[in-house]
Amino acid sequence: MENTIVKAENYNSYFGDNHVVKDVNISIHKNEVIAVMGPSGCGKTTFLRGINRMHELIPGATSKGKILLDGENVYDMNAIYVRAKIGMVFQRPNPFPNLSIYENVVAGYLLNGIKLSKADKDAIVEKSLTSAALWKEVKDSLHKKGTFLSGGQQQRLCIARAIAMQPELILFDEPTSALDPISTSSVEALFHELKANYTLIIVTHNMQQAARVSDRTAFFYMGELVEFDDTKQMFTAPRDQRTQNYITGRFS
Amino acid sequence: MSILLLVIIVGVLATLITESMPSIKSLGIGYLWGKVWDPIQNIYGAYPFLIGTLLTSFIALIISVPFSYAIAIYLGEYNPKGWLSDTLKNAVELIAAVPSIIYGFWGIFVLVPLVRTLEMKIGVLPLGVGVFSASLVLAVMIIPYGASLGITLIRMVPSPLKEGAYALGATRFEVIRNVIMPYTRTGLFAGVLLSLGRALGETMAVTMLIGNSSAIASTFKEVLFGPGNTMASVIANEFAEADHTLYLSALIELGLALFLVTVVINLIGKRIITRFTNN
Amino acid sequence: MEPKLGIRNVKSMIFKGVIIFFAFLITVPLIIVLLYIIKQGITQVNWSFLTHVPAPTGEKGGGIANALLGSFIMVMMASVVAVPVGILAGIYLSENPGTKLAYYSGLCVDILQGVPSIVVGIVVYFWVVKPLGGFSAIAGSIALAIMMLPIIIRSTEQTLKLLPDSLKEAALSLGVPYHRVIIKVIIPCGFAGILSGITLSIARIIGETAPLLFTALGNNFLTMKITGPMDSLPHVIFSYATSPYDDWHDLAWGASFILLMFVLTLNIVTKLLTRKWKIQL
Numbered sequence: 001m002e003n004t005i006v007k008a009e010n011y012n013s014y015f016g017d018n019h020v021v022k023d024v025n026i027s028i029h030k031n032e033v034i035a036v037m038g039p040s041g042c043g044k045t046t047f048l049r050g051i052n053r054m055h056e057l058i059p060g061a062t063s064k065g066k067i068l069l070d071g072e073n074v075y076d077m078n079a080i081y082v083r084a085k086i087g088m089v090f091q092r093p094n095p096f097p098n099l100s101i102y103e104n105v106v107a108g109y110l111l112n113g114i115k116l117s118k119a120d121k122d123a124i125v126e127k128s129l130t131s132a133a134l135w136k137e138v139k140d141s142l143h144k145k146g147t148f149l150s151g152g153q154q155q156r157l158c159i160a161r162a163i164a165m166q167p168e169l170i171l172f173d174e175p176t177s178a179l180d181p182i183s184t185s186s187v188e189a190l191f192h193e194l195k196a197n198y199t200l201i202i203v204t205h206n207m208q209q210a211a212r213v214s215d216r217t218a219f220f221y222m223g224e225l226v227e228f229d230d231t232k233q234m235f236t237a238p239r240d241q242r243t244q245n246y247i248t249g250r251f252s
Numbered sequence: 253m254s255i256l257l258l259v260i261i262v263g264v265l266a267t268l269i270t271e272s273m274p275s276i277k278s279l280g281i282g283y284l285w286g287k288v289w290d291p292i293q294n295i296y297g298a299y300p301f302l303i304g305t306l307l308t309s310f311i312a313l314i315i316s317v318p319f320s321y322a323i324a325i326y327l328g329e330y331n332p333k334g335w336l337s338d339t340l341k342n343a344v345e346l347i348a349a350v351p352s353i354i355y356g357f358w359g360i361f362v363l364v365p366l367v368r369t370l371e372m373k374i375g376v377l378p379l380g381v382g383v384f385s386a387s388l389v390l391a392v393m394i395i396p397y398g399a400s401l402g403i404t405l406i407r408m409v410p411s412p413l414k415e416g417a418y419a420l421g422a423t424r425f426e427v428i429r430n431v432i433m434p435y436t437r438t439g440l441f442a443g444v445l446l447s448l449g450r451a452l453g454e455t456m457a458v459t460m461l462i463g464n465s466s467a468i469a470s471t472f473k474e475v476l477f478g479p480g481n482t483m484a485s486v487i488a489n490e491f492a493e494a495d496h497t498l499y500l501s502a503l504i505e506l507g508l509a510l511f512l513v514t515v516v517i518n519l520i521g522k523r524i525i526t527r528f529t530n531n
Numbered sequence: 532m533e534p535k536l537g538i539r540n541v542k543s544m545i546f547k548g549v550i551i552f553f554a555f556l557i558t559v560p561l562i563i564v565l566l567y568i569i570k571q572g573i574t575q576v577n578w579s580f581l582t583h584v585p586a587p588t589g590e591k592g593g594g595i596a597n598a599l600l601g602s603f604i605m606v607m608m609a610s611v612v613a614v615p616v617g618i619l620a621g622i623y624l625s626e627n628p629g630t631k632l633a634y635y636s637g638l639c640v641d642i643l644q645g646v647p648s649i650v651v652g653i654v655v656y657f658w659v660v661k662p663l664g665g666f667s668a669i670a671g672s673i674a675l676a677i678m679m680l681p682i683i684i685r686s687t688e689q690t691l692k693l694l695p696d697s698l699k700e701a702a703l704s705l706g707v708p709y710h711r712v713i714i715k716v717i718i719p720c721g722f723a724g725i726l727s728g729i730t731l732s733i734a735r736i737i738g739e740t741a742p743l744l745f746t747a748l749g750n751n752f753l754t755m756k757i758t759g760p761m762d763s764l765p766h767v768i769f770s771y772a773t774s775p776y777d778d779w780h781d782l783a784w785g786a787s788f789i790l791l792m793f794v795l796t797l798n799i800v801t802k803l804l805t806r807k808w809k810i811q812l
Contacts, residue, residue: 054704084706094697098719108705111715253619254636261639264654271657322553343558349798351738353765354787357772358564392560425543453647455741484649491745507653518645
């Protein structure tokens with residue numbers, strides 16, 4: 001159990017009266033890549049946003065149950081602290097348009113008003129961009145605006161921004177759905193490298209991507225966690241009929 | 253801060269009502285239909301100003317509508333991009349930007365002599381100032397309001413709708429008449445309402461050009477060319493001179509009426525636009 | 532079929548011609564007004580015109596220094612009040628759509644936008660002039676501030692509403708508290724729009740006369756006393772334009788020219804600022 005980083009216990013999410021995530025129990029180990037897949041509207045993104053308490057920002061959204069991060073319930077902690085501790089990368093690349101590439105990487109510190117020395121900042125920027133496999137491409141244009149980069153580069157910049165906060169866990173909400181195939185493969189390649197230091201939870205509706213990048217896969221359907229197993233196992237011999245149907249394309 | 257807005261609006265209404273109380277009490281509803289305004293005799297009737305306001309506003313509206321529709325159709329449909337349309341668009345914005353006082357001043361020295369010549373030709377008292385001059389300037393001033401809203405609305409017409417009509421072999425004119433106009437009709441009407449709201453409350457240019465007469469004209473020519481007064485202009489002219497309570501409060505009651513009418517017109521206009529843009 | 536198509540095409544062409552005619556006809560009065568003001572005004576403007584107060588009746592010369600200073604002071608005071616209030620209210624409206632308070636304040640902004648300026652003048656007369664016992668620049672500034680508010684609020688609200696939610700989420704997911712997200716991300720990204728709202732509102736009120744008639748009144752002397760009556764550019768134009776003396780008319784032309792230049796400059800500045808600060812999303 002020592003290996004567990006995130007654990008959901010009877011976790012439920014609602015939009016008003018709409019029950020979108022139903023009684024989820026899941027336990028995720030350190031340095032794992034978890035893919036969360038399922039058809040549109042199955043609650044996978046809502047579940048992900050429940051982990052770092054982004055869900056509650058939507059008016060009318062509530063949740064019940066526990067999400068344990070290193071054994072501590074995030075709903076008993078300060079939401080701001082939880083979000084600072086868990087990295088998140090969104091569907092569309094969203095670098096801050098008013099900040100340069102450099103400033104974007106250290107945005108988590110800048111915006112929180114945390115003062116860092118120039119040397120510390122330089123070190124964080126280089127380290128994070130290197131981890132995000134972007135350093136070589138942008139090291140000569142660090143002070144240009146982040147929005148001048150290509151979509152794939154922007155998304156890797158957003159990953160660098162998340163890494164810069166030194167999280168243990170990074171959440172990805174369909175991180176490649178707005179990217180072209182080449183940018184997608186650059187981001188996917190990055191997942192393999194990040195695995196050494198971080199735990200990744202990746203929501204995707206792309207089954208091939210789930211199969212390519214993850215160690216274990218969770219399948220959500222109609223708000224329920226139907227199956228959670230080794231990726232290989234799930235794609236070759238799913239236990240549940242609904243998973244079988246999804247993988248073989250009976251419904252999408 | 254938002255509460256401050258509520259306070260301002262409620263405060264405006266409360267102030268107008270309390271200060272016009274003396275007039276409401278002693279003159280009653282008949283005030284609105286009273287035809288004589290004679291502060292020296294202490295007789296107050298708002299009828300001349302209501303008529304003056306409606307007359308100038310509606311004449312201005314009738315003149316302005318073809319222009320604002322034409323600008324909206326041209327910039328919204330025929331030529332939405334490029335230097336020519338940018339120039340025209342800037343010109344329209346500039347018309348709205350020029351202060352009302354400058355239109356009034358210019359009107360006194362340029363428009364009034366012209367109107368005077370016209371009046372001599374058609375045989376009315378050549379005053380120059382009057383309802384006609386005021387309406388002309390007012391028309392120019394309100395064109396931008398209808399036009400800029402119209403441009404936005406016409407650009408919102410979904411292009412599949414237009415392409416559908418073109419694909420059936422419709423000409424440009426037919427697309428505008430049968431697709432764009434029906435689609436934007438209510439929105440364009442709201443634009444007209446908002447221009448009307450502007451016209452009703454416009455003060456300085458009208459005050460300088462309308463001639464400030466509280467008498468009621470009898471013949472058609474006199475009504476159109478003769479001097480008059482609007483609610484806003486009589487307030488601007490006489491508020492500072494109003495030396496007793498009833499006089500002052502009669503003027504404020506005019507302000508109250510003006511406030512209520514413009515508020516209603518504006519809210520209806522905005523409501524229509526909100527509904528239009530949400531669809 | 533064939534001849535009918537011809538007629539339809541001709542009809543379409545004629546319609547286009549009519550539209551173009553009307554659309555461009557509107558530039559004629561604009562150009563006439565602008566050229567006339569410039570022609571009449573530019574000869575009046577010189578250094579002494581800008582630095583002297585009006586000469587007494589019958590004397591030659593004189594200028595509009597009092598009105599320039601008065602307009603400047605009153606616009607500044609109005610901005611100091613209206614800009615922060617307007618931006619905060621605009622933020623509130625864009626961040627809390629759907630709440631009751633937001634609905635009613637939105638309604639109030641709509642109402643305020645449509646209130647005739649003369650009515651603002653009356654009301655401020657009773658709010659400020661009467662209690663303070665006399666016309667004052669303070670009263671004038673308050674009237675102008677009320678006129679500025681709806682423009683600033685609406686432009687702030689609309690700019691902020693255009694910013695994508697993902698921007699806010701990006702900051703929140705980094706653990707940035709809400710008020711910091713507003714100050715550090717939302718406002719800087721919407722800076723161009725907010726700024727253009729401010730300059731536009733100043734361009735609008737600098738020419739307002741009606742709300743000043745019963746509030747700041749006018750003053751023929753150079754004054755910085757904000758509790759006393761103060762002159763302004765539009766007011767000087769109004770009182771001189773309606774006077775019977777020719778040399779006073781000349782002063783009014785000069786003042787109109789200056790006012791027009793201010794308004795034009797502010798409009799151009801607005802455009803340039805928007806272009807310069809516009810953030811590529």
